[in-house]
Amino acid sequence: MSRNAPPVAARSAIALAGFPVVAGLQLAAVLLLLWTILSVLPGAVALRAGVPLSIATVGALGYETWRALHTRRRTPAGVAVTRGQAPKLWELIDGAAAAAGVRPPDGVTVVADATAALGERTRVLGLIGGRRDLYLGLPLLQALPPARLRAVVAHELAHGSPKLGRWAPLAYRGRVAVGRTAPRISRRNPAGAVLRAYAGFYRRMDAPFSRAQELAADRIAADHAGVADAVAALRDMPALAGMQRLFHAEYVGPGWQAGYVPDDVFGGLLRVLAARPVEMSMLRATEPEPSGPWDTHPPLAERVAALTPRPSPASSDTASAPSSDTASDAAPASASEEPSASEDVSGEPPSSEAADEEKPAEPDEELVPDLPALGRALQAVAFPPRGRTVVSWDECLSFARTTEMEREAEAALAAISRASDAAVPDAAHLLTLVADGRLRAAAGAVFPDTSPEEITARIVDLLGLMLALAALRGGVARWRHSWTGAAEVVAVDGANLNLAELAAAAADPETTEAVRTYLTENGFDLAARADQRASARARVLGGLVNLSADGTRTDLLITDLGLLLVPGLPRGRGVEAKRRLTRIAADGVPAGAEPPVEPDSDQEARRFVPFADVAGVTVLPGRRKGWVLGLRDGGNLSLRPALDADELPGGWAAWDEAVIFLAGTR
Incomplete structure (x- = not known):
C-alpha cells in the first residue's frame, strides 16, 4: 500500500458511509425519472397527477429502503451478570478491556451457545455507536480455563480497539451491522437489488481490513493472555461449538421433540465433554467451516501461524506490535505462512517470556460463584418447557428413544397395513401376518425390486423393533444410556436381551408361534400399540408464510411427520405472520393428540396433514408453481404461493425436499 493511500480501515468506513448515499441516489433517480415523464404531459394533467404520484412512488420506495437498511435488534436469550454477582469475572473482563485499550462493556450476559460476542446497539448501519454488551456462552465458563477465557474476551473487545487504527471501531461496527442486515434484504423488495449489489461491493472493499483486524485482535489477545493460551482458545472455541451441536442433536433434541426437557441441560453438556475427549481432540484439530460469506475470520491455520512464527532468527524480526494507524500493519508478517509439521504450535516464542511474567495470576476462586445455579437460571430462559415435561436426564433420554422407536414402528406398520389390506397396530398382529405368510408378501409390495435376502x-429388523417396544411396555426391559455412544435396550437387571435372535426366530413362520408363547410367558406386551405419546412433538424442518391453501390464505410448517396449516393473517402483516409462525415452531407441533386450546385461538382452525395420509403429489406448472396433494380419503389439498409469500430460514428448501419425498414414495 502506498504512503498516500488511505488506511484500509478508513476505506472500509468510507465504503460503509456509501450505503445511505447509494440509497439517496436511488431515490433521487426514481424521482428524476418520474418528473421527466410528467414533464411531457400537459400541464394540468401533470399538476393533478404529479403530487400524488410522487408521494406514492417515492414514498413507497423510501419505505422499502428504510426496511432494507433497518437493523433489527435481536437480543439473545440470556442471564445478565452484574459486577456484584461475579466480581472475578468482571475483573477478568476489565483486564481484557485495558489490554485492548477500550472501555469495559456496559453489561455482561451469559447465553446458551458456546460463543463470545460483543454486541453494540448501533444506528444507521453502525455509523453511530451505542450501548455495548458482552455475550458469553455458559459452555465457555464451564469448560475453558480462566487464561483461555481471558484470551477469548480480549479478542472480542479488541475488535473495537483504537490500537487497530482511528477508524477501526467504526469500520468494525459497520461490518457487523451490514453483515446482519444485508442477508435479510428480501428479493421482493424493489429497493433491494441496488442495495444488495452495493453490499457485495462493500464486502470486497472491507475484506482486507476485516482479515487484518481479526489477526490483530488475535495478537492483542496473545499479548494479554499468552500465546499458548490464545492458540488453545482458537482451537477450543469451534471445538466446543461442535460438541454442543452434537450434544443437542443426540441428547437434548430427541427429548425436546418427544415433549420432555431434562432438568439440567448444561450439566449434561459437561458430562458429554468429560466423556468424549477423543471427539473433542478431533474437533480441535479440524479446520472449522466458515459460517457464511460475511464471516470475517481467516482460516484457523493462518491465525495459528500468525501467533507462532517459525523458530528462526529471522522470524523474531518480523513479529511486531499492532500499529496504531492501520489495521493492516497490525498483522504479523508471518500471518500468511504455514507452520511446519514438526513445529509445536502450542508453544510460545522466546519473545513472549516477558509478557508471560506480566500475565495476570490465575483466579484463586471460580469466576462465577455457583455456576450450576446460573445454568439453571439460563435454562429457564433459553429452554423454556412450553408445555413439555421436565424430567431427569435418564427419564428424558428413555422417553426420547422410546418415542423415536414408536414413530418408526408406526410408519412401518401403516405401510404394512396398506400393503396387506389389514390393520396391523401391534406386535401381536404382526406375528400373525408372519405365521400365515402374508408379511413377506406385504413387505415385497412395500419394497419392490428387493432381493429375498x-x-x-x-422383516427381522421390524420384528426386532416391535419386540423391543413390547419388552419396554411390558416392564421386562429398560434403556441403558451412555454419554459416549448409543443407548441400548437391556433387561431390567442390566443383562443383555437376545432380541435379535428372537426376531430372527419370529421371522420364520415355522417357529413364530413358539416365539409368541415364549414372549407372552416372559412378560412381553405384544398388544402394546405403537401410538405417539400425547406430549410428543414433530420436528419442524421449515416454514412458509402467505400461501394459498384451497383458496384460503395460510401459513405452513413442514415437519418430519407432516404439514401443519395455520390460518394466515391479512396482507400487510407479513412480519407479524413470520414472528407468529416462528413462535408456533418453537412451541412445537404435537405429533399425537392435540392439547387443549384457548378460546378464540387460531389453533382451533389449524390442520395437521400427516405424510401417511398423503397418497400422491402433483406439481402444477406456471410462473408461480403450485402443488396438489392427493389424500388417501379421496380429498385434495391445493397449495400455491401468494404474491407476498415468504419463508422462515430454510423453508423453501424443506418444502422442496418434502415434495421430492412424497413424489418418490407414493
Missing part, C-alpha cells in the same frame, strides 16, 4: 433382513 433383503426382504428377510427388513
Whole structure:
C-alpha cells in the first residue's frame, strides 16, 4: 500500500458511509425519472397527477429502503451478570478491556451457545455507536480455563480497539451491522437489488481490513493472555461449538421433540465433554467451516501461524506490535505462512517470556460463584418447557428413544397395513401376518425390486423393533444410556436381551408361534400399540408464510411427520405472520393428540396433514408453481404461493425436499 493511500480501515468506513448515499441516489433517480415523464404531459394533467404520484412512488420506495437498511435488534436469550454477582469475572473482563485499550462493556450476559460476542446497539448501519454488551456462552465458563477465557474476551473487545487504527471501531461496527442486515434484504423488495449489489461491493472493499483486524485482535489477545493460551482458545472455541451441536442433536433434541426437557441441560453438556475427549481432540484439530460469506475470520491455520512464527532468527524480526494507524500493519508478517509439521504450535516464542511474567495470576476462586445455579437460571430462559415435561436426564433420554422407536414402528406398520389390506397396530398382529405368510408378501409390495435376502433382513429388523417396544411396555426391559455412544435396550437387571435372535426366530413362520408363547410367558406386551405419546412433538424442518391453501390464505410448517396449516393473517402483516409462525415452531407441533386450546385461538382452525395420509403429489406448472396433494380419503389439498409469500430460514428448501419425498414414495 502506498504512503498516500488511505488506511484500509478508513476505506472500509468510507465504503460503509456509501450505503445511505447509494440509497439517496436511488431515490433521487426514481424521482428524476418520474418528473421527466410528467414533464411531457400537459400541464394540468401533470399538476393533478404529479403530487400524488410522487408521494406514492417515492414514498413507497423510501419505505422499502428504510426496511432494507433497518437493523433489527435481536437480543439473545440470556442471564445478565452484574459486577456484584461475579466480581472475578468482571475483573477478568476489565483486564481484557485495558489490554485492548477500550472501555469495559456496559453489561455482561451469559447465553446458551458456546460463543463470545460483543454486541453494540448501533444506528444507521453502525455509523453511530451505542450501548455495548458482552455475550458469553455458559459452555465457555464451564469448560475453558480462566487464561483461555481471558484470551477469548480480549479478542472480542479488541475488535473495537483504537490500537487497530482511528477508524477501526467504526469500520468494525459497520461490518457487523451490514453483515446482519444485508442477508435479510428480501428479493421482493424493489429497493433491494441496488442495495444488495452495493453490499457485495462493500464486502470486497472491507475484506482486507476485516482479515487484518481479526489477526490483530488475535495478537492483542496473545499479548494479554499468552500465546499458548490464545492458540488453545482458537482451537477450543469451534471445538466446543461442535460438541454442543452434537450434544443437542443426540441428547437434548430427541427429548425436546418427544415433549420432555431434562432438568439440567448444561450439566449434561459437561458430562458429554468429560466423556468424549477423543471427539473433542478431533474437533480441535479440524479446520472449522466458515459460517457464511460475511464471516470475517481467516482460516484457523493462518491465525495459528500468525501467533507462532517459525523458530528462526529471522522470524523474531518480523513479529511486531499492532500499529496504531492501520489495521493492516497490525498483522504479523508471518500471518500468511504455514507452520511446519514438526513445529509445536502450542508453544510460545522466546519473545513472549516477558509478557508471560506480566500475565495476570490465575483466579484463586471460580469466576462465577455457583455456576450450576446460573445454568439453571439460563435454562429457564433459553429452554423454556412450553408445555413439555421436565424430567431427569435418564427419564428424558428413555422417553426420547422410546418415542423415536414408536414413530418408526408406526410408519412401518401403516405401510404394512396398506400393503396387506389389514390393520396391523401391534406386535401381536404382526406375528400373525408372519405365521400365515402374508408379511413377506406385504413387505415385497412395500419394497419392490428387493432381493429375498433383503426382504428377510427388513422383516427381522421390524420384528426386532416391535419386540423391543413390547419388552419396554411390558416392564421386562429398560434403556441403558451412555454419554459416549448409543443407548441400548437391556433387561431390567442390566443383562443383555437376545432380541435379535428372537426376531430372527419370529421371522420364520415355522417357529413364530413358539416365539409368541415364549414372549407372552416372559412378560412381553405384544398388544402394546405403537401410538405417539400425547406430549410428543414433530420436528419442524421449515416454514412458509402467505400461501394459498384451497383458496384460503395460510401459513405452513413442514415437519418430519407432516404439514401443519395455520390460518394466515391479512396482507400487510407479513412480519407479524413470520414472528407468529416462528413462535408456533418453537412451541412445537404435537405429533399425537392435540392439547387443549384457548378460546378464540387460531389453533382451533389449524390442520395437521400427516405424510401417511398423503397418497400422491402433483406439481402444477406456471410462473408461480403450485402443488396438489392427493389424500388417501379421496380429498385434495391445493397449495400455491401468494404474491407476498415468504419463508422462515430454510423453508423453501424443506418444502422442496418434502415434495421430492412424497413424489418418490407414493
